[in-house]
Amino acid sequence: MQADENEEKLLQSVALQNAQAVLLARERAERELRESNERITNILESISDAFVVFDKEWRFSYVNPQAEQVVRPLNKSRSVLLGKNFWTEFPELVGTPVETNFRRSVAERVKVEFEIFYPPLNAWFYVRAYPGRDGLSVYFLDITSQKNAAETVRVSGERLHAVFNQAAVGISIVSLDGRFVEVNQKCSDILGYSVEELKKLRVSDVTHANDQETTRSFIGRLLAGEISHFAYEKRYVRKDGSFVWSLTTVNFLKDAEGKPQFLLGVLEDITSRKLAEAALRETHDHLEKRVEERTTALKEANDALRDLSGRLLKVQDDERRRLARELHDSVGQILAALSMNIAAVQSQVYKLDALGARAALENAQLVQQASTEIRTLSHLLHPPLLEIAGLASALRWYVDGFSERSQIKVDMEIPSDFSRLPNDTELAIFRIVQECLTNIHRHAGSSTASIRIQQDGSRLRVEVRDYGKGIPPAKQRVILDSSRGGVGFGGIRERLRQLGGTLEIKSNGTGTVVSATLQLT
Numbered sequence: 001m002q003a004d005e006n007e008e009k010l011l012q013s014v015a016l017q018n019a020q021a022v023l024l025a026r027e028r029a030e031r032e033l034r035e036s037n038e039r040i041t042n043i044l045e046s047i048s049d050a051f052v053v054f055d056k057e058w059r060f061s062y063v064n065p066q067a068e069q070v071v072r073p074l075n076k077s078r079s080v081l082l083g084k085n086f087w088t089e090f091p092e093l094v095g096t097p098v099e100t101n102f103r104r105s106v107a108e109r110v111k112v113e114f115e116i117f118y119p120p121l122n123a124w125f126y127v128r129a130y131p132g133r134d135g136l137s138v139y140f141l142d143i144t145s146q147k148n149a150a151e152t153v154r155v156s157g158e159r160l161h162a163v164f165n166q167a168a169v170g171i172s173i174v175s176l177d178g179r180f181v182e183v184n185q186k187c188s189d190i191l192g193y194s195v196e197e198l199k200k201l202r203v204s205d206v207t208h209a210n211d212q213e214t215t216r217s218f219i220g221r222l223l224a225g226e227i228s229h230f231a232y233e234k235r236y237v238r239k240d241g242s243f244v245w246s247l248t249t250v251n252f253l254k255d256a257e258g259k260p261q262f263l264l265g266v267l268e269d270i271t272s273r274k275l276a277e278a279a280l281r282e283t284h285d286h287l288e289k290r291v292e293e294r295t296t297a298l299k300e301a302n303d304a305l306r307d308l309s310g311r312l313l314k315v316q317d318d319e320r321r322r323l324a325r326e327l328h329d330s331v332g333q334i335l336a337a338l339s340m341n342i343a344a345v346q347s348q349v350y351k352l353d354a355l356g357a358r359a360a361l362e363n364a365q366l367v368q369q370a371s372t373e374i375r376t377l378s379h380l381l382h383p384p385l386l387e388i389a390g391l392a393s394a395l396r397w398y399v400d401g402f403s404e405r406s407q408i409k410v411d412m413e414i415p416s417d418f419s420r421l422p423n424d425t426e427l428a429i430f431r432i433v434q435e436c437l438t439n440i441h442r443h444a445g446s447s448t449a450s451i452r453i454q455q456d457g458s459r460l461r462v463e464v465r466d467y468g469k470g471i472p473p474a475k476q477r478v479i480l481d482s483s484r485g486g487v488g489f490g491g492i493r494e495r496l497r498q499l500g501g502t503l504e505i506k507s508n509g510t511g512t513v514v515s516a517t518l519q520l521t
Helices: 002-045 065-074 097-108 144-166 185-191 209-223 273-349 354-381 384-388 393-406 423-446 474-482 488-498
Strands: 050-055 062-063 112-118 123-131 135-142 171-174 180-183 229-237 243-252 260-269 407-411 447-455 459-466 501-510 511-519
Touching: 002 423, 050 065, 065 135, 097 112, 097 123, 097 135, 112 423, 123 144, 144 447, 171 185, 185 243, 185 260, 209 243, 243 273, 273 354, 384 423, 393 407, 393 423, 423 447, 423 459, 423 488, 423 511, 474 501, 488 501
Parallel strands: 407 447
Antiparallel strands: 050 062, 050 135, 112 123, 123 135, 171 180, 171 260, 229 243, 243 260, 447 459, 459 511, 501 511
């Protein structure tokens, strides 16, 4: 009896221990299941894709935060969707590829993935659906930005292709070994080959023989990294054998790593310009030849004119010398004889009445005045002192007489050791000074003037200065114009030219300086 009680207590103790063990095992299993569900939930909650789960009746059994965020603009939330039928909540998807793919996945137990545009959200989604034992798990990702970017790339590509084909210049893409890879229509038109024909050719096949070496040199330097691009004018041989001029620019097309992949060539047809330049060059050469011929003829005419001017100046000087001699030897002698006759009459003036005596006296005075005027005129036409005593004495004589007649005070500075010069040079300098003083008397309105003659080796400078009202700029331009300038300055220039000299005029409101420079031999 006691043994039975002990056995029963033992069995009860074992049963209790087993019950406790089962309870502990169940609690452990529930805890592990709960922890596993929490881990799965955390994973599903944290994934970046939107994720939902449907049961066999197409009811929402799970919606993660990302999925909730996607449908929030439609005023839907997880709490609203859970337990609701998908097709009821989104009736607009019935009959669309969404329904087709979802039902196929469930029926055929296969994974499906597809892209769909959802108008209510104005968005594109990439959808992946996985069938399960209890329903369907769906991942969907908003790919609107990628689709827009792809569309932008597509549109941009189409635009670039349109630009490529419709460009006003020829564009070619060439492999690094010189083969045409792609060309636009304009390039085809320029080179006279079809696009497909060009893709079978090399650049060297259409390059003019005279430009082959230059092209190879440029491409070689480009490939060697010596230059980043190049542009030059070259000739291409067209399919019909004619050639065309092109301004060709070449750059690299590089890959994503920056390595040269192709050569990009841009061809601008400049044949019309080159032909026009050739025609212009030919016309220019013809005109140059005509101008050269005319210049030669003009030079010959100018030389002849200068020679004539020189001869005329010499004739003028000879004529002045002759007239001076005639006035002195002929008219002067007649006046001398007349003066002697009047002197004889005056010796018997007591025989004349008062009227006759006065006439005789006036005649004597008139003859004396005429004789003085003739002598002065003769000296001005050709001063005898110039040949006898030299330039310095002749100028002093002339300046003294000029000052006396014009009432213009003239200061003259000539080196004390001034030597004799060739006759033509002395006469030219005398005439220059004479012309300048005459102009001062007629136009300057100056009460004083100065003459300075300086000799420095073989260089002689004659300077005539006044302190009058000056020469107006317009008049100065006329004077300095070798084709104009009046008789006076024209004569001075011609005399200086005959002697290899130059003339310079400086004038303002306070006076004028005329400078003549000669190189003595």
